[in-house]
Structures are given as structure tokens and as C-alpha cells.
Amino acid sequence: MILGYISFSHAGLESSSIDLLNNISVRDHLAFHAVTLGEFKGGYFLNNRLPFLSADICYCSSSNDILVLLSGSIYNREELLLRCNLPASACDPVLIAELFSREGPDFVKRLNGDFVIFIFQPARKLAYLFRDQVGIRPVAWIFDRQTLYFSSDIIGLCKALSVGETIDSEYLMGYFKYIDYRKTPDNKVRKLHPGHFIQFTESGALITRYWNPRDIKTDRSLTHERMLSELKSLVHDAVRIRCDRRFIGGAHVSSGIDSGIVAVLARRQYSKQGNFYGFSWSPENYSVDKTDFDERQIASKLCQEADISLVFADLQKEDFLHSVSSFFDNRGYFSEDYAAMQAVKTGTNLIFSGWGGDEFISTGDRGIELDLLRELRLQAFFRRNPVSNLKKFIRNQISYVLNPAFGFLNKGTARSFRNDARYIKKPYKKSDPAAIRNFYFHTSRRQLHLRLLEFYHLQERCESWAINGFRRGVEYRYPLLDRRIIEYMLKVPSILLCKTDYYRPVLREISEDILPDEVRWNWSKNDPVYWAWMDEMFSQSAVVFMDEVNTWKENPDLHFVDFDLLAADISNFRSKSLDTEPRVLFRALVYIKAIHDFSLRYHEIT
The missing domain is CATH 3.60.20.10 (Aminohydrolase, N-terminal nucleophile (Ntn) domain)
Structure with a gap:
């Protein structure tokens, strides 16, 4: 620093x-x-x-x-x-x-x-x-x-x-609504x-x-084969140049194709290193009833084949409570804060991450349909969107064409906005319009990429992990955010991403000789075990925090919190008459506690 x-x-x-x-x-x-x-x-x-x-x-x-x-x-x-x-x-x-x-x-x-x-x-x-x-x-x-x-x-x-x-209230409300993530606690800084x-x-x-990536033009001369060849070379080189023998390397691992390809390529570069640890956010010993998918099985397969020593999370309730109170350092990345501590215990001081793949090289299908229609690529469009299933066809056009192009949010997203801001006073509830536009709305795949850069969620996570990681003695590197990969994806015509019906087609095609099939063909981004475990952590912690609400009310930095509604819902929860989803209350309690403790630490005189 x-x-x-x-x-x-x-x-x-x-x-x-x-x-x-x-x-x-x-x-x-x-x-x-x-x-x-x-x-x-x-x-x-x-x-x-x-x-x-x-x-x-x-x-x-x-x-x-x-x-x-x-x-x-x-x-x-x-x-x-x-x-x-x-x-x-x-x-x-x-x-x-x-x-x-x-x-x-x-x-x-x-x-x-x-x-x-x-x-x-x-x-x-x-x-x-x-x-x-x-x-x-x-x-x-x-x-x-x-x-x-x-x-x-x-x-x-x-x-x-x-x-x-006082702290800029917009900065503090980032876990309750969409804000300009370039904000700092002091609006002058x-x-x-x-x-x-x-x-x-x-x-x-x-x-x-x-x-200025806006200056990059679409390259109509690109072929599918050349695109795959050049992107594969770029991904390999992006990992290679980020390897440094002075460090002890490790990587994030999950069931995702982004983290998988980065972890395997990094391990190959560190082939002479003894143990190369892969850090998973999932808990090792936690079971969930009625789930068809368990990310831990796929992560285990990946690590076994790549000679990566898998480290599952063993976060306990007391660790989670401490992490919530350490919001000043971890900025709410509770799982990653614990992963960094595990890295320190193993002697690892460099973590390779697949963060940023979703927004560029691992793009799924957002924006592609809009490009195909604009360019009158109707054969490709109807192959991807057959009208034989009319109900699905209409649903997809609403989701991938009409909503993003005309600035509409679907009902589920709008409901999540209301839930997240439930305990925020009315004058402060509204999300930043530019942030919503940058994340949800676009009229082309190119515009989608550019707006995701401007949305600043990529940078905000990298900033938070860099600062907290430095304090712990851990460096992070993100090969899929190599600027050459971003620039290349901005050149790629969407038609080249339609040669197959694969979701996230580029990485699936270039990872054929890198990833085991269990990872390469896994289409799920959800980890039900992890989220069930987090729900339990949040609920257990929230019950503890309920007794602190009267103390939080005295904090002037929390003037935007509707403490009357919060107190009423706590009372209704305790009497088993809560009329909203309990997890909405639990989530709010955890993050209000986090920003309260952040506020105390921020105003502390050193």
C-alpha cells in the first residue's frame, strides 16, 4: 500500500x-x-x-x-x-x-x-x-x-x-440497495x-x-476457429504472466468453469510447488435435505485430477459473529475473509481467482439475442429460440430482449429490491438509477460489457479484497480480467458465440483439455449447500443481534434505518406472527450490525 x-x-x-x-x-x-x-x-x-x-x-x-x-x-x-x-x-x-x-x-x-x-x-x-x-x-x-x-x-x-x-449514508447502504460503488465514506474523497x-x-x-474500451470496434473478420485459438492463448498467457515464484500459490475452487480453468492453469505453472491449495467457500461437514446438486463433489473432482489440495470452509458461529463485527476490514465479504485466514494458515500468500469471467470471456446469453435481431441473423436467432415451445419463446423474449432493451425489471428482481430495502426509511429507499441501468439494461452485448465495467462491482470487490488481503498477507490475481481479454471480447461479434448451444460457450470450448467433464459440463452457478449454510449462519447471528437494536438507534450514522419497523418485525418474529420472509429480517439485522460496528471503528480516535 x-x-x-x-x-x-x-x-x-x-x-x-x-x-x-x-x-x-x-x-x-x-x-x-x-x-x-x-x-x-x-x-x-x-x-x-x-x-x-x-x-x-x-x-x-x-x-x-x-x-x-x-x-x-x-x-x-x-x-x-x-x-x-x-x-x-x-x-x-x-x-x-x-x-x-x-x-x-x-x-x-x-x-x-x-x-x-x-x-x-x-x-x-x-x-x-x-x-x-x-x-x-x-x-x-x-x-x-x-x-x-x-x-x-x-x-x-x-x-x-x-x-x-458523519459517514456518507449512500456508502453505508450498499447492502440494502444499488448505489454508485465508486462512493467512499467521505463524499469529498x-x-x-x-x-x-x-x-x-x-x-x-x-x-x-x-x-477507453468504447473505442474498440467489432472485428467482422474474426472466425470462430480463430477466436477460440486466440482466446485460449490469451487465457493461458494471462495466468502465466501472473505467476511469481516468490509467492506460494493457491486458488479459489468451486463448481464454476471460471474458477476451475484458472485454478488448473495456475497449478500447472506451480507444478514444482509442493501443496497447491484450493480454497472453497463451501462447508465440509454440512448436509442439506433434498438437493440434486452438491458443488463440493465437483470441486473435489477438479482438485483430485489437478493435484490441488482442497480446503473447505470450517467457519463456526463464533467466527461468523467476529467477521460481521470486522466489517471495517472485510467490507461484508465474510466467506472470503475466512478463506484468506485459511490461506495464511497453509502458508499461501497468492490466490488466483476466476472473478470477472462472467462479465466477459465467460459471458452466457445476455445481449446476444438483441444482437442477432439487430443484424437480422434470423436463422441463428430462431435456432436458439425455437417457436415450437411458444410459452418458453415468449418468456425468453421478455427476459432477454424486451426487459433489458426497454428498461423493465422482472417481478422477482423488483421484489428483491423491496425486500432488501424494507428497513430503510422511504426517502432513502431508491437505488441509484445509473447503477440499475448499468447492471440490468442494455441494447447489445457490447453495451452490456461496457456497462458492467462502469457498474463498478468488479472493482469494488477487487479493492476490498486487495486491502483486506494485504493486511492478512494475501495477494489476489484475476487472470480473466486481463485487459487483453476484455478488449478481445469487445471485438467479438455475437454470431460467433452461437456456433453451439452451450451456455458460456467460449470457456467450455477452450477448456476441453483442461477441465474434467464434471466441471466443463456443469451449468449450475448455484451452490445450495453453501447458501443453506449461510442462511443458518445469518439466522443464528440475527437472533443474537436482536438485543442490540436499541443501541444501534443511538448511532447518528444509521439515521436512514427504520428502527420502528425493525423493532415491530423482531417482536412479530418472537411471537411467531411475522408477515414477511424471516430471512429478510435476518439479513437486515446482520448488515445493520456490520455497518454499526464499522461506524464505531471509523470514528475511533487512534
């Missing part, structure tokens, strides 16, 4: 803001390394469970008038080292400095990686802050009184600079958008977009 502040006018505070930020971010095994140069003060943290050294984070050369701070990694360094005539031993910050000296800020367009980069040229009184194209690495900033503050620890920066102020950089001079801050 990197952080700092810089002011060329000296109008900014010379107070202990940055020192306070240091204190907030400190954990037992984190070491802060201060960096001061001219008008810049800041530094970076190292975690002794991770193999990064100071040279991997910081480079400073007075003779070349440059300071580089890097959070993350550059994955295409081999080709860039050759371009710059640098030895293989050169660390990423040295490579960045050389590229910048040759090309200025445009150098960032050459990078393929997960990164936040700060560059300062003291003699020129010029500074830059860059974020990677997709937004894997977190960074937030604020320009205040001619001073630019930034930090990889988004919540830490907000906490340091907003002492005594902003996340630097993916594919953007800030140039900071004596004149102020200027934001520039350097990566």
Missing part, C-alpha cells in the same frame, strides 16, 4: 493528517517506510508475509529527477524490459521510471498489470497518479487547499481526513477511476482518461 500528500503552494495542512493515516493502517505485521522528497511526504507499507521488498515498491533518483511509488505489479515486464534494454533483475519501479523518461505519461498505455503508480519530479514540480485500466488496485484521492492526498487504503484516507464528520491518471502541478489537478 502506498500513500502520501504533496503541495506546491504550502497552503495545505502541515498537521499530522498523514501520520494519523499511518496509525490507522498499522497492523501487527505491517511495517511503514517513510518517503520524503521536496514537497512530497508519504511512504509505503510492507507485509512480512508477502515477498515484496522496498525495491519492488519505491525508486528514487535525484540525478534523474524522479520518485516512483508502486502498489501492485506489471505483468508484461518481459517485453518492456527488452524495449528499455534493462536487465531481468530490474524491479518494476525502475522499469516504470525508464518508460516514463522515454514516453512521459503515455507510457502507462503500454502496461498490462494491476497497479497504482505515483510519479514525482521535484525539479519540475510535477506529479502523477495512475490507476490500472480495469481498476484492480485501489486508490483514493482528495484535492484540498492546494494539496493532493492519496492512499491505497481508501477507508483509511477518509477516516484520517474526516474526523468528527474520490476513487481514481480505472484507466485514468491525475497530473498535479502548481496550477492544480487535471484528470485524464488514457484507456
